[in-house]
């Protein structure tokens with residue numbers, strides 16, 4: 010069996026070259042807090058080749074910057090006018106527990122050192138400093154932050170290598186999808202993915218993120234349909250402590266959690282009017298405000314939205330804002346339904362057999378030609394998700410190495426398959442009986458190798474009766490000509 014990740018599933022997804030070679034990811038930001046303009050200037054001189062440098066004169070200004078910009082590291086003078094460095098450090102900790110702070114001090118006293126450690130400063134610098142001393146220290150601190158981020162990215166990379174994230178397909182429809190993914194990954198333009206349920210919209214969004222220069226930053230998915238309406242704004246934009254009853258802690262919203270990375274807004278059509286207005290503002294201004302907050306926070310987030318609804322219809326019906334639609338629909342991407350790309354079915358079948366045989370540790374390797382034909386003829390109203398479920402179940406239940414027709418769910422063998430076959434609730438008794446009869450017939454026919462005489466014998470009916478029913482329901486061996 011192939012090594013995980015080294016997959017031959019007909020993955021036509023172009024191998025992600027190293028985008029960092031061509032496109033640079035966002036640079037890390039260092040905030041220098043010192044009341045001495047000369048000190049700030051010399052830090053800037055040392056750092057500016059590698060980092061974006063922001064400056065603050067005192068603690069108040071520092072906290073203002075921190076609320077507005079995604080700072081990665083703070084260089085904090087201990088002796089500051091107003092709030093001293095240790096007080097500022099405590100405030101920074103309250104604001105962001107994980108932000109690293111390096112204290113800068115003229116005299117390295119044990120007392121200050123102890124206090125700083127208690128407050129969680131990462132390290133110390135003593136003035137006067139030189140470039141040789143400063144740069145390695147800062148590089149280490151930034152590397153640590155980058156590493157923490159990479160751990161997150163590696164986890165999702167691991168999932169991908171295990172095949173869970175692979176986007177499989179080689180039909181013209183999917184080739185087009187891969188092409189758009191590749192083009193759009195390089196830029197930060199907003200993408201709107203539309204397509205029926207189960208067509209792989211979320212997988213596509215992840216693929217875009219993975220191939221973009223942001224791939225070491227977070228991919229954050231949010232599904233408004235799964236969040237209580239009253240909590241939605243806070244989920245998206247975060248809230249300040251005390252913003253509303255129950256807001257005991259400051260909380261970062263999905264936007265802020267995705268800072269520098271990608272935010273996937275799923276099922277966008279379910280957003281209510283108020284949330285649509287807030288989202289529109291965030292997209293226009295490229296900044297957000299936490300609930301109960303007083304300041305705007307700059308956002309560097311790539312947005313990918315998805316929906317299985319027809320947004321144009323929703324706009325016509327007054328349920329979705331046209332201006333928001335145009336903001337989101339910068340690059341439209343359509344995930345084609347599986348019935349329009351039957352050529353992908355065999356690839357997907359192989360892909361999922363490999364995945365689930367590994368997962369269940371069962372030596373399942375293939376489907377029989379008849380089962381394959383039934384899978385290819387089926388209409389897949391639930392798209393790839395439905396196919397995935399069928400294969401998962403079949404691999405779990407099959408006795409031998411090959412999945413047979415009888416191991417597949419019966420629905421797949423019915424001639425009027427597809428969406429209509431799903432509406433079992435509204436069947437009359439007669440219809441239900443007929444359906445049951447049809448399924449029994451199919452099973453027996455399969456067992457009898459589609460020999461009508463043998464099938465009639467097994468069922469205890471006359472051959473003519475059997476043939477009447479076969480004709481009535483146009484039953485035929487999967488894969489044979491109608």
Ligand SMILES: Nc1ncnc2c1ncn2[C@@H]1O[C@H](COP(=O)(O)OP(=O)(O)OP(=O)(O)O)[C@@H](O)[C@H]1O
Pocket residue numbers: 173175176177178204205206207208209210211212213317344393394397
């Ligand atoms: N081209 C594909 N290759 C491999 N797996 C796929 C593909 N498309 C979809 N899948 C799998 O099918 C399932 C459904 O995909 P996904 O969740 O991305 O669909 P969706 O379009 O977001 O559906 P919904 O609208 O219901 O949320 C997932 O388990 C996904 O891994």
Ligand SMILES: [Mg+2]
Pocket residue numbers: 210211275
């Ligand atoms: Mg989805």
